[in-house]
Amino acid sequence: MADHTVLLKSIVEYVKKPSGRQRWEDFILAEATGIVEAQKPPRGAYPKGAYHNTKNLSPYFFSSKSKRQRTEDIKDHMPFLFELLVNKMGHRPGNNQTMKDGNDLSDCDSDSAETLSAASEDDHYMFSGKTLNGPKKKSSIDHGQRARMTASTMCSMAAFVSNRRHNGHQLANSISFLACGVTDRVSKFLQYVGLSSSRQTAHNSLHRLSKQAERRIATKIGRTPPNLPTLAPFLCFDNLDFEQRIHTQSIGHSTHMFHGTWGYVHQINQALLDSVPKADLTLASYKRAMSNISKLEVTPKMFIPKPPEDEHWEFVLKSQIARTILEHIAQPSDSQVSIAIQPPMIDQLPADEPDITMLKLMVASDNSSQGVGEVFEAIVNQSSISMTDFASRLQIIDADLASCTNISSLRTQRVPSRHPEESLSHVLTILGGSHTLWNIAHAIYSKHYGNCSDSRDSGAWRFLQGLGIPCPNVVDKKDFTLMIKNMDKIHTATLVYCIKLVMGTEKENINDQLEQLPSKTINDLIDQTFDRFFSPEAKKASQGSAKLSNLILRLSDFASVVEGNAAMKAGDVGRLMVVWKRWAVISQGIKKLTQYSVQLPRMILLLNEVLPRGLAHIILHSLLIAPSGRQKHFVAKDQHLEQQNYWLKFFFNHGGRGADIDRLKNVYSVNITLRPGE
Template sequence: MIPFSQAEFLAEPVTGPTAAPAGSMTETLAGSARKPIRTEESKLKAVADLLAELDYTPKTYMASFLTHENEKSTFARRFWGTDTGWDSTRSLLKTIRDLVCKKPAGQEYWADFILAEAQEIVVSQKPPSGIYPKGGYHSTKDISEKLFSSTSKENRDRELVEEHMPFLFNLIYHKLKTNPICSKDADVNDSDDNEQIPAEDFEDYHGDESAVAFDRSASFDPRQRAYTTAKTACSMVAFVLNRRNNGHQLANSLTFLACGVTDRVNSFLHYIGLTSSRKTAHRALNQLGYRAKELISSKMLESLSENLAPFLCIDNLDFEQKIHSQSLGKSNRMFHGTWGYIHHPSQKLIDSVPPADITNESYQQAMSNLPSFQVIPSMLLPTVKEEEDWEAVLKSQIAQVILEYLVAPLETKNSIKKEPPIADQISHDLPNLTMLKLMIASDNSAQGVGEVFESIVDQSKINMNEFSSRLQIIDGDLGTCTNVSTLRSQRIPSKHKEESLGNILTILGGAHTMWNISQAIFKKHFGDQKDSRDSGAWRFLESMAIPTKKMLDKKDYTLMIKNIEKIHKAALVYCVKVVMGTKKEPVTEPLKILPCAHIQEIIDKTYKRFFTPEARDAASELSSPKLSNLLLRLTDFATIVEGNLAMKAGDTGRVMNIWKRWAVIAQGVKKLTQYSIQLPRMIILLNEILPPGMGKLIQHSMLIAPSGRPNHFVAKDSHLKSQNYWLKFFFNNSGRGTDIDRLKDVYSLNVPLVCTPIHLN
């Protein structure tokens, strides 16, 4: 037997560059004196004998070999903890584990050993101490809006799970990932404690105005859920160990405050490390309020171009200050205020128009030509191209109904056009918005409008001379536009530009225009429910089991638009079935299969029979007005459906086409007296009077995409209404009472900021 040393006995096999070259002395000796072939048992016996001869047991030898610092031992174990030798090292450890765990007692010993090792690792891994960004402490004195940004949240999450506490995170994550919360093998009869919300219901709950794009599948993916749970657990552990690791908790505290979480619940969440205290949250809000005031001033000073101020969007807001313990001089008070935001259009849009067209001088020059300007009816009528687009819109509505309820195309590649043509599509980039401080001045009167302008000047920290030297474009509802015009008329003539309001240009808000005109049209076609012979729109609602009582008294405009769409679809289904000769047959499933050419023929026949001027003329000559009323309702409701879809799509060309039709319709509806004046005036102003560049800038700024997603546009005044809701909810559920000063100085400035994490989490 050839003797060998202890180090040589357990050394790693030498391969690669360290192997002996061919023809060397080692190879010659190996070739001349070959080792005899030996069995595994004989090898083990020889090693055991050698260890016994040297007074070693296997364990003492391994301990000595792994701890001794002599040259040969160190050289032999040099790869054990590196990439080169880790596979064999891990295999050795697994072999020891398998040996120990053969018996229950050994399994307990091994589990205790692994637990002790895991405890040491978990204790050693923790976030660094210190003030952010060197540490994890976020002071309320230095808090800024960056804490709530998606980038900041992603960085905090990444650092926590990859750098600061990776062992604990991966341990929890692996446990959740290998045992999904929503397992396919779960008992179908179990209670639905973990039932997932359908994606469509979740989107309806959040709405389309989320400041951040939301991935539907993210919250319903077991891996994503496991990641979020493990990450949150690590954050809670880090906060409980050291209350200065508070980045996630500080953001959560403001989010819970905005959600209306009570102080008692927040105290428990603070105890388990999920959020900061309510006192800390209010301190952070106060600091954010101070920063927001400075931001308003800087944003208002940023001119879009020469003498063109950032756009404003304002709306009135009524709220009540409630006093629980009332006494003399202390009672409930109703306040009428105005709130809004600053809008900076994208630089790309500003660069796309001539700079000379978007100045105060060009606006004043255009307005000076008004006395000699000739208004002709064709300015409010659609062009030939717009009429062709309108025909395509009507046919697309018919096609959508046919393919959804009646027939299915035979061909795999469907050639039926279900979407209207694009007229003037705008970008869906995230808008640059800055909320104004709530103003205790109502824009419901001419005097109140003047107070609103004074308050805006105060927040801007500029003097009235500078404010009146720049063109100020304001989006508002009909009342705001009317009151500004009234106040301007009261101040004419005026030699002082600070008082003339000649630099103020008001634009009708798209949402208010659609809501009010749609409501007037709906009332016109609703009919009389008390007359059994009446065939108004109320009959369609009752036939679809939709309650009609007090339908017109509610100011639920979203519900009203949805009901109009349902009535319009039901009427279109009837019209198509008349053309197909199946009006008495029920709608069945599966859908009838027809060639695309035949379906297109049905669409063309339906359009010709129910939507052309010839069809309306023929219906008006009949003794019964039912068909004529149906055709009028089809056309009017089609404008509402298209107006709503055009706004969601962000197509200002389609919106302008609908506005022209509404301007004509408003002339015959008594309840639209003011719109019959203001809407045509605005259309002519944008298309004919203002410089082309300014008209384009205003039209492309009427709609915004708060979430940055295509087909999720809203009118600017609609977005402000959404913020109004959040402000009232935040104000009434903050747990601090309804103090007006706190509402103005703290809440109104921070509503979009603290509501953003609601959509992020």
């Protein structure tokens, strides 16, 4: 032991001199180099080695579980370099926290990440993107995880540069960069530094994955639920238009428009199917119910809200008033009386991730009856079944108004028909929830918007002007999201004015510091505002004043749009049905809603009166989906398709390989749901 102490003291004295320190560092570097060269991923093909062949890729390669496994493998096979990099990046001047034991910050990171994630799940976001409540994430807490991720990435880069068959991370990154629109020049640099595989490798991988996707599509379309051989998986599709632009044109090589249709297959959750009688989900029961539709006597009470629905609508309006008060006017100084800012749930859906498979982009447009027939043929061609088998199953289709109308028109043209393949009697169309919201909201918005070029006009545009929001001469139909947000802002601003009228403070400005009021006073204020502007007595009393009557009408109409949008996000189909009934009545008096004044009441009748109870329950509970599997993140199925349409157009315009429709159709459209970055 004494000899070891003498040796250590000699080394300490030796490294105090500049020449000794340099030689000692050279010695340590040589030893570290030997260790790093010896530690490397195993050779050979995956799973025994680290080489991933593009011919053997599967969607599992891009899952978060596979990514974590590749990261752990890098840490296990190159521990010395990994820990060295982590310790280097973990040392922060002026910070007492260290990463010497490898556990302090990692434990802190995982716990903090979970805490922050849980805390921010229900946060409300301001327009700037900052949270109104919830803790602010500190960079010191995140630093440990950042250092480990960076170290694992650098280790994978070192392994790839030394041997390009160690390509797991690089292969995933190459497809991520392709999806993000990284140019070919930047991609070559990323390959040069070892962060990504080549662009050609990414395209080869996508071609291989597209072949697997085609087989998966054929299997999904042909699959039926257990003990339900006549119930096909639901379909959702919409038309899609692209311009294939050619810069240098010539004969047979010019710019032209591409009109197609795209959609997805939705497999219904087995638990939902098991909750209803199997006899209600057969093609025979559907045809039997539809054959009795001529005997149905349609009465107004089928569209008028029932007493419980009227009571719920009162809760909806009062919750909107309460939310406006708490956000812009006053805060309760006590908790004696509870103030509800959300209406009660009616029929809440579980936030389960849907089983969705994207179809291949079809060279057929559903803008006409003939095009709809071509769409059905294209769908059958992607499957492993014949047209006869396709016609022998009940097919539910979610689509926009135009597609539903064209399918109905094609069915009418083919009547009578002895051939099941042509009759389309097995097809049931359902209006997409988002298109219904957007089009009815647009008609209501246009009705109340007014003429901003007329200084005497007092339409809704004046509220936008007062809020500092640009007021276009015509309501833009291209940006439905902005339209819904503007309607929400106008409705909130109107409610603020109405509440201040009730309080007698309409001439006072709104302060950033909210007033403190007893909870009972706030609750009484909510009731008084409702009675003055939303009750039947208020509507009757406003008949003598055109200005007040229009204000009350706009409040009621905009409240239905705000509630419809909120019900969709919350995944409450019961609340959504209450709003649809109101829209079915409203649409009868708006000229722009000629088609919806027929199709929306038709769908309500089908779901509530005509279809077998079990089938109607399945359809209603599959109108909304939660793609992320989180509560309050529901979307209508047609909106989810619109989001995928956006990404497909993005790849088309930023793919870096030119405007090639065949590549878009055969490669990108079937791989659109891959998420290599998760």
